[in-house]
């Protein structure tokens with residue numbers, strides 16, 4: 234992933250703390266538009282400058298051409314308050330070999346997937362298995378992707394409870410494993426909406442922990458009850474795929 238530096242030098246009489254807060258809103262809007270990843274950027278005051286270091290999937294993720302109504306409006310607001318232009322430059326990468334996000338001209342399908350630790354996009358390309366920057370997809374709602382990010386943070390919350398073990402572990406696991414859970418329903422609704430927006434199949438990743446014992450690959454799809462075990466894992470990761478229900482899953486590793 235790339236790390237960007239968003240910098241504004243206050244050349245007016247504007248209060249630093251106020252600009253600091255306005256900058257937080259800007260990164261919030263970038264996130265809502267899929268232009269930055271995670272909520273873990275550093276932001277600080279250095280002399281008369283406010284500097285923020287968000288993560289992005291592409292080198293030019295913060296380019297104006299990807300901006301939406303909210304990011305444009307917030308950027309202009311800060312520039313007016315500070316009486317100067319915001320400067321953005323790429324300052325580094327998180328991994329030497331990182332090249333880019335999905336570059337496919339047309340993905341065969343997408344997968345809605347995340348976990349407690351990742352800050353990748355919750356939409357993964359089924360063709361190259363790389364992250365798909367949300368801003369490359371048609372707008373989902375209100376100029377951005379808030380409902381997808383809402384599912385993402387719900388899923389991450391459940392996965393965190395499951396990982397931490399002590400509080401609500403079983404409830405959280407069920408949310409991730411059960412086709413009829415509130416979390417799964419929220420995710421499936423996003424899949425169906427994205428399909429109608431992109432005319433591309435969108436699969437939902439259904440978590441699989443230790444419920445199924447024995448010959449796991451012979452278990453059937455929880456949606457339509459047909460065989461969905463794959464002969465060879467897809468992208469070295471998915472062991473189950475149902476094209477009718479558009480679900481993917483993995484072996485639990487406990488069989």
Ligand SMILES: [Zn+2]
Pocket residue numbers: 335336337340358359360361362363
């Ligand atoms: Zn791709």
Ligand SMILES: [Zn+2]
Pocket residue numbers: 454455456457458459461475476477478479
């Ligand atoms: Zn099925």
